[in-house]
Amino acid sequence: MSDLLDRALAPLRTHPTLRPGDRVLAAMSGGVDSSVMAALLHRAGHEVIGISMQLFDKKTVQTSDGRCCTLDDFQDARRVAHDMGFPHYVMDFEARFRETVIEGFIQGYMDGETPSPCIRCNQHLKFSALMERAEALAAPFVATGHYATIEAERGRWHLRKASDPAKDQSYFLFHHTQATLARTLFPLAHLTKAEVRSLGAELGLHLAEKPESQEICFVTQDRYDAFLEAEGRDPGLGEGEVRHLDGRVLGRHHGYWRHTVGQRRGLGVAYAEPLYVVRLEPATNTVWVGGEADLLGRDLVARELSWVDGPPAGPLACQARIRSRSQEAEALAIPLPDGRIKVSFAEPQRAIAAGQAVVFYRDGEVLGGGWIDSRP
Structure with missing residues (x-):
């Protein structure tokens, strides 16, 4: 051996x-x-x-x-x-x-x-x-x-x-x-x-x-949009507007669900500076775009929480990770009355995306996590 x-x-x-x-x-x-x-x-x-x-x-x-x-x-x-x-x-x-x-x-x-x-x-x-x-x-x-x-x-x-x-x-x-x-x-x-x-x-x-x-x-x-089409789940809204955060309409998209927060390529609009998807708005069929700085945020709310050893009794000082390939960042997680949790980071995080998991760590140990909510 x-x-x-x-x-x-x-x-x-x-x-x-x-x-x-x-x-x-x-x-x-x-x-x-x-x-x-x-x-x-x-x-x-x-x-x-x-x-x-x-x-x-x-x-x-x-x-x-x-x-x-x-x-x-x-x-x-x-x-x-x-x-x-x-x-x-x-x-x-x-x-x-x-x-x-x-x-x-x-x-x-x-x-x-x-x-x-x-x-x-x-x-x-x-x-x-x-x-x-x-x-x-x-x-x-x-x-x-x-x-x-x-x-x-x-x-x-x-x-x-x-x-x-x-x-x-x-x-x-x-x-x-x-x-x-x-x-x-x-x-x-x-x-x-x-x-x-x-x-x-x-x-x-x-x-x-x-x-x-x-x-x-x-x-x-690796074509999730083709998979959704094959599943017949197109919401039927058709084309919609690609809007800058300042309100200007820059172009049209062929389905908001074909885009993800942080995306740069494939937007189909011309602009003097690089543009990124900042927010998706299904209710109005709008893809909102902005600059690199517009992707930064300090706060998120998470739902469907799970805890390895029970939920915290109050505010939780921890390190939080917002996607699998990112690093943990210092954060404070505060339980909300509706069962969700608000997470505030010490430093701005790039492209916080609803639907991804936020996972809470302390010195390399997993404390729990939940799903980033699209609701504020």
């Missing part, structure tokens, strides 16, 4: 509640991360059941580089399970995925928002639907290939960033609670991507060098 493999197995051996031989439901997308995750659990002596989730009709989505959850991915997952010696099943979650992820994705754009379907999928499928199946199969744990850290201290569970900041996915997992963290395993928490690939080769996995998936799984060619 290499030093790397021994180090990768160590957290599984010292987990406070995971016992040798425990049954674990391993979510396998067919990528290298989830495959190494499942192989590590098997190597550590646990009873692994590999599960691939059928989320949409694969025949209607073209297979392409950078897209996950294709039929080829399922074959890769099945082969890993066969080679390692544990069972693998494909479970049908199409109806639930349609209801909780795709419909919300469509409605978000119709509401002038910028949805984040991967977080919804984690929340409603990987850590809700799978846990229900795990319970039915008498499996105490669900494991995934996410890069994030779960630790137990003084009788409470904590969700923290992964060791590798370049791969950290804690932003996408803010919905976890004490109950779900107690049943979740992230075996890759302390590894880098390069180390995961090395482990894949050491464990004899055929897909150790498989490229990463990047795009939204159910949207082909």
Whole structure:
């Protein structure tokens, strides 16, 4: 056994509640991360059941580089399970995925928002639907290939960033609670991507060098507008005005839902200075544009809040992140009487977009999060 493999197995051996031989439901997308995750659990002596989730009709989505959850991915997952010696099943979650992820994705754009379907999928499928199946199969744990850290201290569970900041996915997992963290395993928490690939080769996995998936799984060619058209969800408002914040009409658009806050290219208007989408207004079918400085804002309101260890009793001083690829920024989060929360940043933030998640941290630990609201 290499030093790397021994180090990768160590957290599984010292987990406070995971016992040798425990049954674990391993979510396998067919990528290298989830495959190494499942192989590590098997190597550590646990009873692994590999599960691939059928989320949409694969025949209607073209297979392409950078897209996950294709039929080829399922074959890769099945082969890993066969080679390692544990069972693998494909479970049908199409109806639930349609209801909780795709419909919300469509409605978000119709509401002038910028949805984040991967977080919804984690929340409603990987850590809700799978846990229900795990319970039915008498499996105490669900494991995934996410890069994030779960630790137990003084009788409470904590969700923290992964060791590798370049791969950290804690932003996408803010919905976890004490109950779900107690049943979740992230075996890759302390590894880098390069180390995961090395482990894949050491464990004899055929897909150790498989490229990463990047795009939204159910949207082909990264064209969400074409997907919305195919779904027949055009609100029927037709063309509308592109207006500068000073009130001038600069041009026409072909659907406000084809635009997102912060967008610069594809506006179809000529102007002396660079223009950006600043706000979308479905009620008037208007795309509002302005300069770079007009994208800056200090405040937002978030809805549908989730807290890892319960909501704050009052104003919360924290670091907040408004999109997956941004950095956390110092902020004060103040609960509102209507159940939402107001977040005020110490420094202006660029392109705060309704429909994205705002996630609250303190010294690298996830406290909770919610969805940026389009309402003030």
